[in-house]
Amino acid sequence: MSVRSSRRWAALPAAALLALTVTSCSGDDPEPEEETAGSSAAPAAPATVPLEAEGLPEGAAVGVVVSLASAGDSGAQWNEAAEGAEVAAYRLGLGGTPVDVVAADDRGTIDGAAQAVRDLADQGVAGIVVASSGPHVSGAVDAAVETGVPLLMPYAPNPSLPDGAPVWLTGPSQTTITDELTRAIGAAGVSKPVLVDAGGGELPTLAPAAQRALAVTAPVSAADRLSTEIARLADAAEVDSVVVTGPAARQAVMVRALQGSAVSLPVFLSPDALSPVLARDLVEADGSLSSEMVTVGEEASDVAALSPGATGESLSAYFAAVRAAAADPAVEDFFDGEPFATIAGSADTRSHDAVVALARAAAAAGSTEPGAVADALGGLRLGRGDGLTGSGLDFTSQRALPADQVVALQATSQDPGVRPVSGSAPAPRLFWFAVPRG
Known part of the structure; x- marks a missing residue:
């Protein structure tokens, strides 16, 4: 099993720290913004x-x-998105309280996930971020119960959470995703969606006008045939929108097929769409990033960094750290030993916030012993003032992200320009902004 440990980041001189202070994008006197957690x-x-x-x-x-x-x-x-953990370690090192990040590969299997957790526990970690999703993460949950190591899961929406287990969801739960996606569909003024199950399953609260399946192993031609059928249903006014659930790679196949069939219906996607894979695969297949695409998630991404108040301020600090880490040749990615700059365009806030939360719990416990960290974590309510980029996490519940923080997000290909500029051609990216609630 591949394992890599990040370096510790030494504290900067006081003058350098002052230079890294970030203020709101809106000016010197932003309006106060309520902290929910x-x-x-x-x-x-x-x-x-x-x-x-x-x-x-x-x-x-x-x-x-x-x-x-x-x-x-x-x-x-989620591999590249998970590199936000390195940004958290970088920031904590700059603050004089360094933390190592030790990465392990679960090989995408139940046994591999369990072994990864056990191996990291043997190495003395205070807690673990599971930066993966899919059925195999159940192995990590079982191993957390076995070892007592606290586990945070920013990307897996529907693992079974045993009562009392030291396991917390820090991303949206499947129930929240289903409810918000169904609400977003209704708010868009459409009522006859066709659901394409591309590996993500059904949405229990959605009553689709039609339902089709696109097997994970199905060839591109299968998606082309399905899109032709959807075009026929749209022409007959039997459907007025498309919902695709499943991994981002399969979403890209389906969206590209719809574009090829000139289907101009709005497309709603499960939150897998937030992976960097969607934009990359779509462009590699000669698709367009300009389709009308909506998913759901927390408003804590590039576009929100330009907003006024506490949201923009905390995200501006995060992206300033991303730029600084990308400029430091000593900062590397998890496994390849490549400069962090090569994946700085994909590192996301969810993995960052999970590492910050574990560091806060260890600090509150005054210990890195997993049981003590888990006990401390279970009583914490953390917000932007604690270094999170999102609105807050309430660890008194195993579903730590409040449901009301999950909103509809619409895609744009317009880059807000908050990440470092690469010397080479930048990878294709989608950026997501919150859809105003009516």
């Missing part, structure tokens, strides 16, 4: 790139489980 009622200080976790013991380490390969790419689609 912050750890303090006091107004938060302006967000800065360095993060200090006072009380974090020396030698603290956090594990990250990724899937270098997985069935249907459902887990592997």
Whole structure:
């Protein structure tokens, strides 16, 4: 099993820290923004790139489980997004409270996921971020129960969570995803969706006008035939929208097929669409990024960094850290030893926030012993003032992300320009912004 540990980041001189202070994009006096799950009622200080976790013991380490390969790419689609964990480690090191990030490959299997957790536990990590999704993550949950190591899951929406297990969802649950996606479909003014199950299953609260399946192993020609059928249904006014559930790679196949059949219906996607894989595969198949595509998730991405108030401020600090890490040749990716700059365009906030949460729990416990960290984590409510980029995580519930923080997100190919500029041709990307609620 491949394992890689990040370096520790030394604290910067005081002058350099001041230079990294980030203020709101809207000016010097942003309007206050309510914190829904912050750890303090006091107004938060302006967000800065360095993060200090006072009380974090020396030698603290956090594990990250990724899937270098997985069935249907459902887990592997998050590999690059998971590099946000390195950004968290970088920021904590700048703040003088360094943490190691140790990565392990679960091979996309139940046994591999369980073994990855056991191996990381043996290496003394305080907690683990499972940066994967798919049925195989159940092995990681079982191993967490066995070892007592706290497990955070930003990308897996529907694992079974045993009562009392040290396991928390820090991304949307499947129930929340289904409810919000169904609401988004209704808000868009369409009522006759065709559901294409491309490996993601049905949406229990959605009553589709038609339902079709696109097997994970089906050839592109199968998607082409299906899109032709959907075009016929649309012409007959039997359907007025398309919903695709499944891994981002399969979503890309289906969206490209719809484009090829000149189907101009709005397309709704399961949150797998937030993976960098969707845009990359769509462009590689000569598809367009300009289709009307909607998914659901937390508003904590590139576009939101330009918003006023606490949201923009915390995200601006995150992206300033991404740029700084990309400019530092000593910062590398998890496994390849490549400069962080090569994947800086994909590192996301969910893995970052999971590492920050584990660091905060270890600091609160004053220990890196997994049981103590899990106990401390179970009583925490963290917000932007604690270094999170999102609105907040409430660990008194195993579903730590409040359901009301999950919103409809619409895709755009317009780059907000908050990530580092690459010297080579940038990888294709989609950017997501919150759809205003009516």
